[in-house]
Amino acid sequence: MGLKFLLAIPVLIFAIGYKLNSLFEPPPLPKLEEDTWWGLGPRNDTMYEKLILEPFNITVHEQYLVGWRLATHRPLTPPLEGIQQQYGMNTNLLRDIVNYWGSTYNWTERQEYLNQYxxxxxxxxxxxxxxxxxxxxxxxxxxxxxxxxxxxxxxxxxxxxxxxxxxxxxxxxxxxxxxxxxxxxxxxx
Structure with missing residues (x-):
């Protein structure tokens, strides 16, 4: 038993290692046709043939920056007494969040930050x-x-x-x- 057992151990280790190695091999890359159309709707050859980099800037119009969408929400119901977030968002906290985003958060500064590059x-x-x-x-x-x-x-x-x-x-x-x-x-x- 001793010699056969000692010879079987390296073979068993090799087999386990081979199987584990095959499990961690990356899958083969998919074969894609060169001119696959990924966009919605029919293929547009003028758009498809020209790879044009159009300059882009984030521009939020002033009417959105003043927070009018947040100011025109439905009235919030008062929260249940002594309840924080157990039954959903506490409306006192929600009111604070809406006020922050509508009147305190500096959207113009964030827009400039996002457009710096x-x-x-x-x-x-x-x-x-x-x-x-x-x-x-x-x-x-x-x-x-x-x-x-x-x-x-x-x-x-x-x-x-x-x-x-x-x-x-x-x-x-x-x-x-x-x-x-x-x-x-x-x-x-």
Whole structure:
């Protein structure tokens, strides 16, 4: 029993390792036709053939910024006595939230913050895609490397706003900077 058992252990370990390795292999990439149309409605060849980056800025009209939509809501019923959130949103808290978003929150400042980097809108195979694209200021002797950043789901390009200056400005001791391309995942806009 001793010698056969000792020989069977490496074979068993190899078989288990082989099976585990096959479980962790990534699946094969799907085969997609090159000119698949992903957009809604019929294919539009003029839009399909031209990949045009249209400059894009977030612009919220002044009538929305003054909070008139929040000010015209239905009257809130008073909350039950001694109840916080046990039966849903406490209307006192909801009133505070509505007041904050309608009168205190600085939408103009947020709009400026979101527009601080160049943004574009492009159609790719029928899908409208919002892209943040930041080119660094070119300096002599520094290589520019393109870098594609993708957010997770749920998420958005805003997650990278603090990182962009660190990637697109020269750093001491580095001979490269990044050209940053951050698309919104379709359906997450």
């Amino acid at each position: 160049p943004q574009y809108h492009v159609f790719v195979q029928g899908l409208g895609i919002h892209v943040v694209h930041v080119n660094p200021k070119i300096e002599l002797g520094i290589k520019i490397v393109p870098l594609l950043l993708l957010h997770g789901w749920p998420g958005c390009v805003r997650e990278f706003f603090e990182l962009i200056p660190k990637l697109t400005t020269p750093q001491e001791g580095r001979k490269y900077m990044f050209e940053v391309i951050i698309p919104h995942i379709p359906g997450e806009e």
